[in-house]
Amino acid sequence: MDAILTATNRVIGRTAVIPPRTLSVYPPSVSLSSLSILSKNSVKTKSKGSTLHKTAAHFATLRVSASTQAAPASVEAYTIPTEMKALVYEEYGGVDVLKFDSKVAVPDLKDDQVLVKVVAAALNPVDFKRRMGKFKATDSPLPTVPGYDVAGVVVKVGSQVKELKVGDEVYGDINEKALEGPKQFGSLAEYTAVEEKLLALKPKNLDFVQAAGLPLAIETAYEGLERTGFSAGKSILVLGGAGGVGSLVIQLAKEVFGASKVAATSSTGKLEFLKSLGVDLAIDYTKEKFEDLPEKFDVVYDAVGEGDRAVKAVKEGGSVAVLTGAAPPPAFRFVVTSNGEFLKKLNPFLETGKVKPIIDPKGPYPFDKVVEAFTYLETNRATGKVVVHPIP
Numbered sequence: 001m002d003a004i005l006t007a008t009n010r011v012i013g014r015t016a017v018i019p020p021r022t023l024s025v026y027p028p029s030v031s032l033s034s035l036s037i038l039s040k041n042s043v044k045t046k047s048k049g050s051t052l053h054k055t056a057a058h059f060a061t062l063r064v065s066a067s068t069q070a071a072p073a074s075v076e077a078y079t080i081p082t083e084m085k086a087l088v089y090e091e092y093g094g095v096d097v098l099k100f101d102s103k104v105a106v107p108d109l110k111d112d113q114v115l116v117k118v119v120a121a122a123l124n125p126v127d128f129k130r131r132m133g134k135f136k137a138t139d140s141p142l143p144t145v146p147g148y149d150v151a152g153v154v155v156k157v158g159s160q161v162k163e164l165k166v167g168d169e170v171y172g173d174i175n176e177k178a179l180e181g182p183k184q185f186g187s188l189a190e191y192t193a194v195e196e197k198l199l200a201l202k203p204k205n206l207d208f209v210q211a212a213g214l215p216l217a218i219e220t221a222y223e224g225l226e227r228t229g230f231s232a233g234k235s236i237l238v239l240g241g242a243g244g245v246g247s248l249v250i251q252l253a254k255e256v257f258g259a260s261k262v263a264a265t266s267s268t269g270k271l272e273f274l275k276s277l278g279v280d281l282a283i284d285y286t287k288e289k290f291e292d293l294p295e296k297f298d299v300v301y302d303a304v305g306e307g308d309r310a311v312k313a314v315k316e317g318g319s320v321a322v323l324t325g326a327a328p329p330p331a332f333r334f335v336v337t338s339n340g341e342f343l344k345k346l347n348p349f350l351e352t353g354k355v356k357p358i359i360d361p362k363g364p365y366p367f368d369k370v371v372e373a374f375t376y377l378e379t380n381r382a383t384g385k386v387v388v389h390p391i392p
């Protein structure tokens with residue numbers, strides 16, 4: 001897996017995957033003192049109803065001390081505003097419905113939630129599928145602040161929060177059920193409110209950009225592998241190996257579950273990248289049909305939507321996990337459940353560098369370029385994760 005670090009310098013197709021700077025640069029520019037955050041008190045806010053706007057901007061100035069894993073203890077005043085900048089859409093549609101709004105209400109906290117000052121957020125296909133109205137029936141009401149993945153700093157805690165404290169550097173997928181009532185106030189904003197149980201402390205070796213690129217994708221990768229009953233000594237074929245989820249399925253299969261063999265598909269220009277992740281057999285889907293290979297696999301993990309073909313590549317009695325599209329037997333489709341415990345469990349693999357976040361080199365995109373970031377993600381050509389940072 002150390003190959004991944006070196007592979008980050010390698011030119012893949014026309015783009016270098018993860019230029020070295022992305023492995024070290026970001027966050028240290030973000031610290032508790034630079035964010036000047038710190039409060040254990042609550043700011044009382046009024047209920048919003050269906051509007052995102054506050055009418056009156058009142059500010060609470062709070063004084064606290066905090067210590068975190070990285071930042072020095074400090075005492076300073078921090079103001080949690082009642083309004084924030086956020087990306088918003090008021091109707092379903094294409095990227096053109098996305099608007100910036102600097103008067104969105106900072107979300108109210110429930111007892112089991114913490115308020116996170118967002119430092120970086122990653123985009124996922126569910127963000128644009130939701131925006132297009134695909135999950136209308138179970139969505140939260142419009143207007144929506146999109147965003148599932150967050151990495152940031154806790155600035156306020158609810159009364160029932162047990163472990164997290166102000167100043168903690170955290171990351172997670174803010175929506176427990178991706179499609180059932182995802183939050184109206186997502187992570188593409190200055191602040192987001194999240195249940196403590198969906199978060200984990202940010203791995204010490206990762207910056208906020210890297211951490212933001214993990215939660216939904218790594219939890220999907222992990223949950224899918226568990227659901228297939230994957231275990232040491234089994235072989236796996238990953239469809240869509242270069243994407244946000246696929247690149248983590250490959251790494252988890254190899255480093256966490258002990259796969260005997262990992263095969264994966266991508267287009268020609270990304271085959272070397274797949275190998276750098278630990279793939280034993282990189283299959284160019286523009287030239288070969290994976291279902292026609294004589295070799296069959298214990299597990300097929302489909303992150304593309306090729307369920308009909310995926311079931312032809314699995315061994316008799318094997319298992320096929322499908323993330324999108326058709327799932328004919330024996331395939332099954334599942335929807336990820338966000339769970340901070342997964343992140344905690346994977347922490348040792350992240351902190352030792354055995355599993356690495358893959359950040360698409362076109363990013364990170366600053367907040368004012370978030371529409372470009374979505375446009376790019378929606379080409380279905382991203383390598384690893386598309387991350388937004390800084391967020392004002």
Ligand SMILES: NC(=O)c1ccc[n+]([C@@H]2O[C@H](COP(=O)([O-])OP(=O)(O)OC[C@H]3O[C@@H](n4cnc5c(N)ncnc54)[C@H](OP(=O)(O)O)[C@@H]3O)[C@@H](O)[C@H]2O)c1
Pocket residue numbers: 124125126129178216217220239240241242243244245246265266267268270285303304305322323324334335336377380381382383384
């Ligand atoms: N059910 C769930 O809980 C769940 C959770 C997460 C994601 N998903 C879904 O899973 C899918 C993947 O998500 P993601 O975040 O990994 O997306 P992503 O990062 O946007 O995937 C982009 C990657 O897909 C690859 N790709 C596209 N067509 C391919 C093909 N025919 N064969 C092999 N690779 C192909 C591309 O590589 P090339 O450029 O080489 O083609 C690109 O690197 C999405 O549909 C998403 O909505 C579902």
